[in-house]
Amino acid sequence: MDGTALTETAIAEMMKDLGQNARHASRTLAGTDTPRKNDALNAAAEALRENTETIKSANAKDMAAAQKKGLSAAMLDRLSLDESRIAAMVNGLQEIAALSDPVGEVISEWSRPNGLSIERVRMPLGVIGVIYESRPNVTADAGGLCLKAGNACILRGGSESFHSSRAILSALQSGLRESGLPESAVQMVPTTDRAAVGEMLTMTGHIDVIVPRGGQSLVERVMRESRVPTFLHLTGLCHTYIHSAADAEKARQIIINSKMRRTGICGAMETLLIDEAIASQVLPPIIDDLIKAGCEVRGDAAVQGLSPNVKPASEEDWDTEYLDAILSVKILKNLDDAIAHIIAHGSEHTDAIITEDQSSADYFMDALSSAIVMHNTSTQFADGGEFGMGAEIGIATGKLHARGPVGVEQLTTFKYKVRGNGQIRP
Amino acid sequence: MDGTALTETAIAEMMKDLGQNARHASRTLAGTDTPRKNDALNAAAEALRENTETIKSANAKDMAAAQKKGLSAAMLDRLSLDESRIAAMVNGLQEIAALSDPVGEVISEWSRPNGLSIERVRMPLGVIGVIYESRPNVTADAGGLCLKAGNACILRGGSESFHSSRAILSALQSGLRESGLPESAVQMVPTTDRAAVGEMLTMTGHIDVIVPRGGQSLVERVMRESRVPTFLHLTGLCHTYIHSAADAEKARQIIINSKMRRTGICGAMETLLIDEAIASQVLPPIIDDLIKAGCEVRGDAAVQGLSPNVKPASEEDWDTEYLDAILSVKILKNLDDAIAHIIAHGSEHTDAIITEDQSSADYFMDALSSAIVMHNTSTQFADGGEFGMGAEIGIATGKLHARGPVGVEQLTTFKYKVRGNGQIRP
Numbered sequence A, B: 001m002d003g004t005a006l007t008e009t010a011i012a013e014m015m016k017d018l019g020q021n022a023r024h025a026s027r028t029l030a031g032t033d034t035p036r037k038n039d040a041l042n043a044a045a046e047a048l049r050e051n052t053e054t055i056k057s058a059n060a061k062d063m064a065a066a067q068k069k070g071l072s073a074a075m076l077d078r079l080s081l082d083e084s085r086i087a088a089m090v091n092g093l094q095e096i097a098a099l100s101d102p103v104g105e106v107i108s109e110w111s112r113p114n115g116l117s118i119e120r121v122r123m124p125l126g127v128i129g130v131i132y133e134s135r136p137n138v139t140a141d142a143g144g145l146c147l148k149a150g151n152a153c154i155l156r157g158g159s160e161s162f163h164s165s166r167a168i169l170s171a172l173q174s175g176l177r178e179s180g181l182p183e184s185a186v187q188m189v190p191t192t193d194r195a196a197v198g199e200m201l202t203m204t205g206h207i208d209v210i211v212p213r214g215g216q217s218l219v220e221r222v223m224r225e226s227r228v229p230t231f232l233h234l235t236g237l238c239h240t241y242i243h244s245a246a247d248a249e250k251a252r253q254i255i256i257n258s259k260m261r262r263t264g265i266c267g268a269m270e271t272l273l274i275d276e277a278i279a280s281q282v283l284p285p286i287i288d289d290l291i292k293a294g295c296e297v298r299g300d301a302a303v304q305g306l307s308p309n310v311k312p313a314s315e316e317d318w319d320t321e322y323l324d325a326i327l328s329v330k331i332l333k334n335l336d337d338a339i340a341h342i343i344a345h346g347s348e349h350t351d352a353i354i355t356e357d358q359s360s361a362d363y364f365m366d367a368l369s370s371a372i373v374m375h376n377t378s379t380q381f382a383d384g385g386e387f388g389m390g391a392e393i394g395i396a397t398g399k400l401h402a403r404g405p406v407g408v409e410q411l412t413t414f415k416y417k418v419r420g421n422g423q424i425r426p
Helices: A008-030 A034-050 A052-069 A075-079 A083-098 A138-148 A157-180 A195-200 A216-225 A250-261 A276-292 A301-306 A315-319 A335-345 A356-368 B008-031 B034-050 B052-069 B073-080 B082-096 B138-148 B159-178 B195-200 B216-225 B248-260 B276-294 B315-319 B335-345 B359-369
Strands: A106-111 A115-125 A128-132 A152-156 A186-189 A209-213 A238-244 A271-273 A294-301 A326-332 A350-356 A372-377 A413-423 B108-109 B115-125 B127-132 B153-158 B187-190 B209-213 B238-242 B268-274 B296-299 B326-332 B348-353 B374-379 B413-425
Touching: A008 A128, A008 A152, A008 A186, A008 A195, A008 A301, A034 A052, A034 A083, A034 A115, A034 A138, A034 A326, A052 A083, A052 A157, A052 A301, A052 B153, A075 A157, A083 A138, A106 A152, A115 B187, A128 A138, A128 A195, A138 A152, A138 A186, A138 A209, A138 A271, A138 B052, A152 A276, A152 B138, A157 A186, A209 B108, A238 A250, A238 A276, A238 A335, A250 A271, A250 A276, A250 A350, A250 A372, A250 B413, A271 A276, A271 A335, A276 A294, A276 A301, A276 A326, A294 A301, A301 A326, A315 A326, A315 A335, A315 B315, A326 A335, A335 A356, A335 B315, A350 A356, A356 A372, A413 B248, A413 B359, B008 B115, B008 B187, B008 B195, B034 B052, B034 B082, B034 B138, B034 B159, B052 B073, B073 B108, B082 B138, B127 B138, B127 B195, B127 B348, B138 B153, B138 B159, B138 B187, B138 B209, B153 B195, B238 B248, B238 B276, B238 B335, B248 B268, B248 B276, B248 B348, B268 B276, B268 B335, B276 B296, B326 B335, B335 B359, B348 B359, B359 B374
Parallel strands: A128 A152, A128 A209, A152 A186, A238 A271, A238 A350, A271 A326, A294 A326, A350 A372, A372 B413, A413 B374, B127 B153, B127 B209, B153 B187, B238 B268, B238 B348, B268 B326, B296 B326, B348 B374
Antiparallel strands: A106 A115, A115 A413, B108 B115, B115 B413
16 A cells, blocks of 8 residues: 555544454453463564565565665664564564563552452553554564553554565564464554554544654654653663762773663763763773774863863753764763753663762662663663563653553553452442 | 733743742652651641631632532532531541652562662652642642652642632642742642643643543543643443342442442442343342432333333433433343443443352453452442542543552652663673
């Protein structure tokens, strides 16, 4: 259907159908036991593996179109699928199958003086809408995570990855079929028309939560338009603060890793703050490391004074998530100024302190309300896998429901089961 | 400021000031220890008690205006405050002070093979906007609950209760002052202009969550307009299903209580479903009880056949939350039909089954995704106090974050604290 112009009414009807099918499938999934869900995940993994060539040729089509369009090298890299990336999707699904099933877990239970017993039990959210951009592997990751948590999902991938995502979807659906689960448990919007996204964002009766996975313009559109509750994945403007009581060598190792291990992930450090008491001694070798590793360093006047290779930072730099080999660096008077800077400029994603003083670390971690606060380690650990949660659908920075790495557990909600033997309320 | 016409710009500026003050206060509250928050709650309770006469005369002003406007008896009842209702607010605040503090609670903790230790710790949500209607006591309840959970709040009460709510607010703020906490921890929108509500619903930078407490038109406006995440409190279209294996006497007691104990609360039963195998035997005495208690009974043809006093139910009845002494009754073939009816017509608030057969009860409770599912007890127990959670700000029917009774715990979110000793990510 890609490329064909559809009327608004046709799109609305098509989306309503997807929504109704998804709601129907979600009721089946909610009552599906763990072994069957795992069978479907493993069968989907196997089907992906068997269809490696088909997926590669679908991807070649997307890549050719993207090159013709003149997409950036970074975009092309995100879009491209080779055997190792397809194998990683296969492994990802198998790992999701191996995770424990959150559905049915009794979160807490108690009884009341009148004899009523109350259980709080995890259940699926229902139908999850995932809107993503060029990475086609999100199709497998998001589909697999939603399925494990007993949710149906409606996926809307980027237009660049349309053919690749369809080929992956087809493998997922054959896994569902083989295991006797409805194919409509994982559906994809069969058009790249942006009006379909607008429909998704208003389908409050059919979709329980929208997960936007993409850049700022996508997230802003979702924030502005969505009537459906969303898990926000905003920017990761992560800070590391080197406190006056930091171990210089530890700081050096952590900083280069936080910035340069991978610069394009949301947990990459974007701003380095350092206490003035130790800056002249601790900062120069760190700046040298960064510049040697190919990082541009932008600093305030004091930082520029410490190294001729530092470029001037503008006010805008403190509010910029580079997602690139660029770091802004600022020298501050003390811990409170560092906290104030992070509150003013941060995005409540991940912020870290490096110090050997436990009480300063505790003060920093209590004062900030970021989803993840860290002591003496790299912000690059902000990741569901590294947290031991298995695969993740992203890092949420919203405060409601999901926060931090969003794994299978965050894709569930709960209900209360109240059991009595005839109690009535006085 | 009530009654004075304000320009839209003036309202927007006023709301922005409230928002900035609230955000500022929320940072202080997040770092305030439990004893001080409890001191403030107890001082506020004491101030309420001391100002009983002031509050009564403010309420008299509201009541006079409301009578002049010709408000219904039910509305007037909700609005009116006497000494016992003021005493109930005083007790409510003291009970909130006595609850355990959710902030700082370690929800879970684990460590990773690389030595990182991870804690998931409760923290306040930040700033909560509460939009409510005529009941002035919500001012004390909502203000107290938000404060206990370390949140600042912006309250917007109904125009009818403006003077009463202001008098209550004044007592709460004097409690805050006495305990050295900022008055702006609990603020109220100082105008009844509805444009102020529109502002609240778009203040994403200043308000973290909106809690609407009121009728359907308020909730619908909030759903339609809010850019701020909300805790939805939709209708409570609660069902009770009498299964073929029900104990007839237990059913009789539970039904009259579920419907008639209080008809105006969201946990009141609105529709009674009964298995055809036992309807002719079990239903007539229940209908008699209800009619004797002043309840109008509307039924399908089969129910009408069992009693001449039953009025015919229209299709619309199955979708109606009466909040009144009216009950719709339907006879169904079996458990699956009952579940299908509840899925088609329910509001996912509270639904109950009456049966002596444990496996049928489990089947029912697993199949429904209502916030509260019950076995052999009255839907009137759908209440935070009855659940042992202390005071509640309402019963949420949304699936995200808060669900069921919303007490202090649901007014918090969490962050991850990650502690290392120099770990970097490979």
